[in-house]
Amino acid sequence: MPKTEPSARPRFDPCVTMPSLQRLRTAVKAGDWPATESFIASLPDEDDRAFAASLAARIKGAEKFLERVVGERPGEPLPRALLAERYIHIGWDIRSGARAQYVSGEQFRQFHAWLRRAEHLLIELCAEHPAYALAWRARLISARGLELGQSETRRRYDRLVEHHPHHFNGQQQLLQKLCPKWGGGWELAHGFARECAAAAPPGSLVGVLVAEAHLEHWLDLDSGADERYLRDPAVRDELVAAAAASVWHPDFHPGFHAIGAHGTFAATLSLGGHYAEAAPHFRELGNNASESPWNYLGDKEAAFIKHRTTALAKG
Amino acid sequence: MSQENLDVLAIRETEVDGIRTVLTAGGGAVTAGLAFRVGAADETYATRGVTHLVEHLALHRHGVSDLHYNGATATTYTLFHVTGTTDEVVGYLNGVCAALRNLPLDRLEIEREILRTEAAGRGGGANRQLPLWRYGAQGYGLTSYAELGTWHLSADAVRDWAATRFTRENAVLWITSDTVPEGLDLSLPSGPRHPMPVVTSALPVTPAYIQGEDGTVVMDGIVRRSSAAALFAEVLGRALYADLRQKGGYSYTATADYSPRDTEFATITAFADALPQKQDAVVGGLVDVLARLRAGRIEQAELDTARATFLKAYDHTTDLAAARLPGHALNLLIGHRNLTTEEHKAELAAVTLDDLREVARELYANALLQVPGRGADWAGFTEAPQHSGGTTELGGTRHPSREDASVVLTVAPEGVALSTPGGVVTIRHDQCAAMVAYPDGGRRLTGLDGFQIAVEPTLFASLGPDRIALIDAAVPPAAVVRMPARDPERIPRPRVSGDGEGPGARGLVRHFFQTLGIVVFGLLTVVWAVFAVVATALMFGGSGPGLIPVVGVWLGLAAPVRLFKAVWTARKKTAAESGAG
Numbered sequence: 001m002p003k004t005e006p007s008a009r010p011r012f013d014p015c016v017t018m019p020s021l022q023r024l025r026t027a028v029k030a031g032d033w034p035a036t037e038s039f040i041a042s043l044p045d046e047d048d049r050a051f052a053a054s055l056a057a058r059i060k061g062a063e064k065f066l067e068r069v070v071g072e073r074p075g076e077p078l079p080r081a082l083l084a085e086r087y088i089h090i091g092w093d094i095r096s097g098a099r100a101q102y103v104s105g106e107q108f109r110q111f112h113a114w115l116r117r118a119e120h121l122l123i124e125l126c127a128e129h130p131a132y133a134l135a136w137r138a139r140l141i142s143a144r145g146l147e148l149g150q151s152e153t154r155r156r157y158d159r160l161v162e163h164h165p166h167h168f169n170g171q172q173q174l175l176q177k178l179c180p181k182w183g184g185g186w187e188l189a190h191g192f193a194r195e196c197a198a199a200a201p202p203g204s205l206v207g208v209l210v211a212e213a214h215l216e217h218w219l220d221l222d223s224g225a226d227e228r229y230l231r232d233p234a235v236r237d238e239l240v241a242a243a244a245a246s247v248w249h250p251d252f253h254p255g256f257h258a259i260g261a262h263g264t265f266a267a268t269l270s271l272g273g274h275y276a277e278a279a280p281h282f283r284e285l286g287n288n289a290s291e292s293p294w295n296y297l298g299d300k301e302a303a304f305i306k307h308r309t310t311a312l313a314k315g
Numbered sequence: 316m317s318q319e320n321l322d323v324l325a326i327r328e329t330e331v332d333g334i335r336t337v338l339t340a341g342g343g344a345v346t347a348g349l350a351f352r353v354g355a356a357d358e359t360y361a362t363r364g365v366t367h368l369v370e371h372l373a374l375h376r377h378g379v380s381d382l383h384y385n386g387a388t389a390t391t392y393t394l395f396h397v398t399g400t401t402d403e404v405v406g407y408l409n410g411v412c413a414a415l416r417n418l419p420l421d422r423l424e425i426e427r428e429i430l431r432t433e434a435a436g437r438g439g440g441a442n443r444q445l446p447l448w449r450y451g452a453q454g455y456g457l458t459s460y461a462e463l464g465t466w467h468l469s470a471d472a473v474r475d476w477a478a479t480r481f482t483r484e485n486a487v488l489w490i491t492s493d494t495v496p497e498g499l500d501l502s503l504p505s506g507p508r509h510p511m512p513v514v515t516s517a518l519p520v521t522p523a524y525i526q527g528e529d530g531t532v533v534m535d536g537i538v539r540r541s542s543a544a545a546l547f548a549e550v551l552g553r554a555l556y557a558d559l560r561q562k563g564g565y566s567y568t569a570t571a572d573y574s575p576r577d578t579e580f581a582t583i584t585a586f587a588d589a590l591p592q593k594q595d596a597v598v599g600g601l602v603d604v605l606a607r608l609r610a611g612r613i614e615q616a617e618l619d620t621a622r623a624t625f626l627k628a629y630d631h632t633t634d635l636a637a638a639r640l641p642g643h644a645l646n647l648l649i650g651h652r653n654l655t656t657e658e659h660k661a662e663l664a665a666v667t668l669d670d671l672r673e674v675a676r677e678l679y680a681n682a683l684l685q686v687p688g689r690g691a692d693w694a695g696f697t698e699a700p701q702h703s704g705g706t707t708e709l710g711g712t713r714h715p716s717r718e719d720a721s722v723v724l725t726v727a728p729e730g731v732a733l734s735t736p737g738g739v740v741t742i743r744h745d746q747c748a749a750m751v752a753y754p755d756g757g758r759r760l761t762g763l764d765g766f767q768i769a770v771e772p773t774l775f776a777s778l779g780p781d782r783i784a785l786i787d788a789a790v791p792p793a794a795v796v797r798m799p800a801r802d803p804e805r806i807p808r809p810r811v812s813g814d815g816e817g818p819g820a821r822g823l824v825r826h827f828f829q830t831l832g833i834v835v836f837g838l839l840t841v842v843w844a845v846f847a848v849v850a851t852a853l854m855f856g857g858s859g860p861g862l863i864p865v866v867g868v869w870l871g872l873a874a875p876v877r878l879f880k881a882v883w884t885a886r887k888k889t890a891a892e893s894g895a896g
Contacts, residue, residue, distance in 0.1 A: 112693075119693050127606035146693045149595030155563060156599070 010289040010304045017288040031065040050169040051256035057085035081134040087118035136160035140173035153177045168205040203251025207242035208261040230272030260290040270307040279315025325636030332501040333483035341491030341637040346398045353480035354391040356512040360749035364462025373414040420470040451517035451765040452748035482506030489644040511577045524696035527685040535584040536678035542662040543670035548573035549621035565593040602694040611672035702738030714775035717809035744789040
């Protein structure tokens, strides 16, 4: 990860912060299946594959290309997984990220229709390839959007981790469902994050879940209460310990999620006024940022700059 | 001598008083069954229960006796069954036929009461709603419905039913004896052999789903009868148990059943119970198990285990021919082929994983899934029709609801319709399966498609006696079920807006529906579908699917197959309500 002097504007585009991803974007945009497939196949880490799949799913019009490939390669799992991912993304774009009360009935109707199209592919895919992580991960997202309930989401998660224990991105998806906004509760969410972190091998990404749960909790609280919540030394200590066991651990191998991981620790610590603890994460990031977590803080670019400036000055 | 030859020799076909009869030597007590090709699916909603009435009347003389006997009315046949000494068996069968020749109709009122009491205590299984959604209020759908006929059918109507259906040509007899016992007098009236009931459909699109109560996920589908299909049900049941119970811990019971429906087709039913907080996972798990089997990702070991279960029944049954006799007889009754033991074993041996996959696909293509809570559209199932539509065709008088002006009843010479903000239900009089009529003017009409409309003079504007008279004149007399006066408490009264709790538009509509008992597709219905299905499973199992179910007959008809043991739990509220029609 580049460690330039952090003064320039942050860069959010993953293809800029991680230039190898540009190859994937180019391949998908060009409708080049061999290049798309070989890029994803070259990634040994399931979490990196998940990251790549969601990057591909964000590319406008990719569904046309992927539908063609699915037609040409009916038995292969990757085309269907990417197409389902793309359908889910199209649906979520229509729904928007707003809370449910601000989403219209027509938006929901279309949202659910896209998710059903994705489910159709994913049910078949999971039936044929029960250990296929990309499919189960996508089904965690569709389950949330289709409001299939806690137990069904959990079942899908169990099927994923049966074959891929410590699947960080799958755990991120379930953590969302365990938050109150999706019908869960704070005890559930924090408990799950801690449980996963405790079970994960040293240097794994999974510790980030602890910070994500706190950040979600912060987001849910009213102004004032939210800051007090993260100021709590107990929260700080937990964040520091989680970072030490994950992104600061010598065994940590930075993959595509690393920028998001440092960003989450940086944001959460900084929001709680723990600048000294946030600063190293900002130094590690340099000018590299990611949509999440900074889009939780309003104008993502302004938020990143503000928190980085404060943390580096005071920390 | 080969097993096949043994089979051929063991089961002998003959005739007793014009009744097709199968015999085989048995050891110890003699068991016999007299079965008629008539059951619930041969009735109409208005005559529902008439077969059961005849069965009860035919048996009443045997009321108190130590003899092990029973009678059962199933979906497509009625069975009189006995185990005892030769003399006892002869006495029982002679008594049944004597009673059928000359029904003790002086007992009719008492038997009506008994049947209603029996219905009130009988819950029906988890799958009780599926037939009416699949078939409507006719034919095979009637197992979902209350025995309306027990309220109003005259002695003549019951006698006619016995005379035309309980005939010698329409019967088969089996006896575990190598000869016809002395002293049998089974003379019965002559009449035509009746074909199997016509298969109707109320499901325009499948796979389909309906919403049901909490705690239960149940699905059925129709497949061609075959050894592969029977094995598939065994594989499905084990797969559900492994995923939902052993792996997931979402269900206590998770199983599947194969029951022949008629000569060509069988119903495969999958069932799983669920804790309310786990039921989404049960639906998801069932969907995934089906998808796996459909995808053909079936282990050879799964097939082998299922096959071994079937074959084991042969090893553990000392008296094969006797065990297979009831199934053999019932196949004769409905015109289904009978396999020898060797033929059946050969069929089982020939079933491949591809065969199982084909059954999975056949099942899914016309599946009907009942889920608690939210729907199953996400999994590719289409909601079964909630409205029948068609109001604009009716040009009669319009009667707005006294509770909610957006709900309007239309009364026309050709039918009635109820339009609500959600859609329209229309029942044309020539498509009326039954109309329950109360002396106070209340009418409940059920269409052949299963939709119901309650026409309550108290709840609609200007719905005077002249309008009710118009309906009465138009509904075919055979569909009319005259009921005794209702308890005044049960006559609905409109609830004025502002009464009670917050009258949001939806709340009003919902309340309105509750008040009227307007039930789309008969939530008030009661069933003893399960018993019927059980009996069918027990009795028709003898060929094709194998002999395991038939062995159950030896244990008495009460011995249900696994599935229904689990789902026998009662829903008494429904049963009690049905008592009022």
